[in-house]
Amino acid sequence: MISYFIVGSLLVIISIILSSFSSRLGxxxxxxxxxxxxxxxxxxxxxxxxxxxxxxxxxSNLALAIILLDGGMKTKFQAFRIALLPALSLSTLGVIITSGLTGIVAAWIFKLDILEGMLIGAIIGSTDASAVFSLLGNTNLKEHVNATLEIESGSNDPMSMFLTTILISTIQNKYPTYVNFTVLLHLFYEFGLGILLGCIGGWCICKIINRLKLAHSLYPLLALSGGIMLFSITNLLHGSGILSVYLCGLMLGNYPIRNRFEILQMFDGMTWLSQICMFLILGLLVTPSDLLSIAKPALLLSFWIIFIARPLSVLFGLLPFKKYSKKELLFLSWVGLRGAVPIILSVFPMMAGLDNARFYFNVSFFIVLISLLIQGTSINFAAKLTNVIAEKMCQPIFRGGISFYQENSWEILIYQIKIGSHLSNVPINQLSLPRFVYIVAIFRKNKFVQVVSRNVLNCEDIVIFIGKTSAIFKLEKLFNS
Structure with a gap:
C-alpha cells in the first residue's frame, strides 16, 4: 500500500513539474x-x-464532476444569454451528426457491423469539457465564440452518453434497433432531470453556505461535497449528473455566496489535481502496443472527424444562427477537442461485457491522442488565423473578498499600471473612480507611496483598491476603456 502512495505522489509531482514546459513546447x-x-x-x-x-x-467520473463544477462556477450568466441556443444546438444536433457520420465511416474502415460502427461514433461524438476549459483558459477569444465552446462542452456529454448506452443495449438485444417513443422520453427525462436538479441543487447549496457560520476553510469543502453529492444523486435517478453538476457550479458562481474567492481558489487546485489523476489513470489503462495494430485506420478516422464530421456538425448545428462569421465557424469546427469523456465512455462496453470492448477502447484512446496532438497544439494558431482573438483585457493581479457576511460585499483588487496605459501620468483626483471604490495604497519600485489627491500614477505602479462588489465592473471598465 505504501508503495502505491509513493508511486502515485511521484507521478503527480512529475506531472506538475512537466506542466511548466507545456506552454513553452506548445x-x-x-x-x-x-x-x-x-x-x-x-x-x-x-x-x-x-x-x-x-x-x-x-x-474519472469523480474528477470530471469536479472539473465541471469548477467550469460552471467560472461561467457567467452573460455567456448563457449570448450563446445558449447555439451551444445547445451543437450539444444535441451537432453530437448526433458527428456520431452518425463517424459511425458510418468507422464501420467501413474497420469492417464492422453498422451498429458497432455507430457505437464508436457515439463514444467519440462529444467534445470534452476538461480539454476545452484547460486549453481555452489562456486564450482570450471573442465573447460569443468562447461562450459557445464552454457551454457546448459542458452540456454535450449527456447526448453522447445517451447514444452510447442505447447502442450498447441494442447490441445486447435489450432494445429494438429503432428509436421509439420510450427511448426519446428517456432522453428528455435525462436532460430535464439534470437541468432541474442542477438548478435547484445549486440554489440550495448557495442558501446553505450563506446561512451557516463555519471556519473559513470549510466553505470550499461544503461547496465541493454538495456538488459531488448532487452529481451522484442525479446519476442514481438516471438523470444527467454531468449536466447537473455543471449547472450547480453555474449557480454557485453567479449568485452571492459567502467566501467566494476561497472557494474559487480551492476549486482551482482541485481541478488541476482532478485533471492530473484522471489522465494519468486513463493513460495507465491503455496498453500502447495494442494501438499499433489499429493505428492506420484509427488515424484515418481521426482525420475524418477533424476535417469532415466536426465541421459539418458545426455548419448544420449553427445554420439557424447568423451571428457567426465564416472564420468563426471555421474556428468552432477546429476546436472539436476529444479528451477524457470519450475514454470514459469507451469503458462502458467493457463493463457491459461486449465482445469487441477492448477494441472500442483502443480506437477511442488513439483518437483522443490525435485530437490533443493536432487540434490541441494548434488552438492559438487557429485563433489568430481566424481572427477570433479579442483585445486583451487588463486584469487585476489579485482579487479577493474582505467581508465574511452572506456575500463578499467589499473586495480588494490590486492592479499594475502597464506601460502605455491611458492611466499613466494621471493624477489620482482625475481618475473618475466609481462610487464606493477607493485607492488605499500605491507601491512604486517596492516603496510605499502615500495616497494623496495630487499624486500622479506612474507606469508599473502597483495600485491597491477597495470597493463594493457591485461597483467593481465599473473599475474594470476604467482600466480597459
Missing amino acids: IPILLIFLVLGMLAGIDGIGKIDFNDYSVAYTI
Whole structure:
C-alpha cells in the first residue's frame, strides 16, 4: 500500500513539474499527463500493470464532476444569454451528426457491423469539457465564440452518453434497433432531470453556505461535497449528473455566496489535481502496443472527424444562427477537442461485457491522442488565423473578498499600471473612480507611496483598491476603456 502512495505522489509531482514546459513546447498539458500515464504503464518504463476499469471509471467520473463544477462556477450568466441556443444546438444536433457520420465511416474502415460502427461514433461524438476549459483558459477569444465552446462542452456529454448506452443495449438485444417513443422520453427525462436538479441543487447549496457560520476553510469543502453529492444523486435517478453538476457550479458562481474567492481558489487546485489523476489513470489503462495494430485506420478516422464530421456538425448545428462569421465557424469546427469523456465512455462496453470492448477502447484512446496532438497544439494558431482573438483585457493581479457576511460585499483588487496605459501620468483626483471604490495604497519600485489627491500614477505602479462588489465592473471598465 505504501508503495502505491509513493508511486502515485511521484507521478503527480512529475506531472506538475512537466506542466511548466507545456506552454513553452506548445503541447497541451492534458496530453503530457496522458503520455506520462502511458509511460508509467505496462509497456512503459514504469511497468505498472493497471487494468481495473471499474476503478478507473469511478475515479474519472469523480474528477470530471469536479472539473465541471469548477467550469460552471467560472461561467457567467452573460455567456448563457449570448450563446445558449447555439451551444445547445451543437450539444444535441451537432453530437448526433458527428456520431452518425463517424459511425458510418468507422464501420467501413474497420469492417464492422453498422451498429458497432455507430457505437464508436457515439463514444467519440462529444467534445470534452476538461480539454476545452484547460486549453481555452489562456486564450482570450471573442465573447460569443468562447461562450459557445464552454457551454457546448459542458452540456454535450449527456447526448453522447445517451447514444452510447442505447447502442450498447441494442447490441445486447435489450432494445429494438429503432428509436421509439420510450427511448426519446428517456432522453428528455435525462436532460430535464439534470437541468432541474442542477438548478435547484445549486440554489440550495448557495442558501446553505450563506446561512451557516463555519471556519473559513470549510466553505470550499461544503461547496465541493454538495456538488459531488448532487452529481451522484442525479446519476442514481438516471438523470444527467454531468449536466447537473455543471449547472450547480453555474449557480454557485453567479449568485452571492459567502467566501467566494476561497472557494474559487480551492476549486482551482482541485481541478488541476482532478485533471492530473484522471489522465494519468486513463493513460495507465491503455496498453500502447495494442494501438499499433489499429493505428492506420484509427488515424484515418481521426482525420475524418477533424476535417469532415466536426465541421459539418458545426455548419448544420449553427445554420439557424447568423451571428457567426465564416472564420468563426471555421474556428468552432477546429476546436472539436476529444479528451477524457470519450475514454470514459469507451469503458462502458467493457463493463457491459461486449465482445469487441477492448477494441472500442483502443480506437477511442488513439483518437483522443490525435485530437490533443493536432487540434490541441494548434488552438492559438487557429485563433489568430481566424481572427477570433479579442483585445486583451487588463486584469487585476489579485482579487479577493474582505467581508465574511452572506456575500463578499467589499473586495480588494490590486492592479499594475502597464506601460502605455491611458492611466499613466494621471493624477489620482482625475481618475473618475466609481462610487464606493477607493485607492488605499500605491507601491512604486517596492516603496510605499502615500495616497494623496495630487499624486500622479506612474507606469508599473502597483495600485491597491477597495470597493463594493457591485461597483467593481465599473473599475474594470476604467482600466480597459
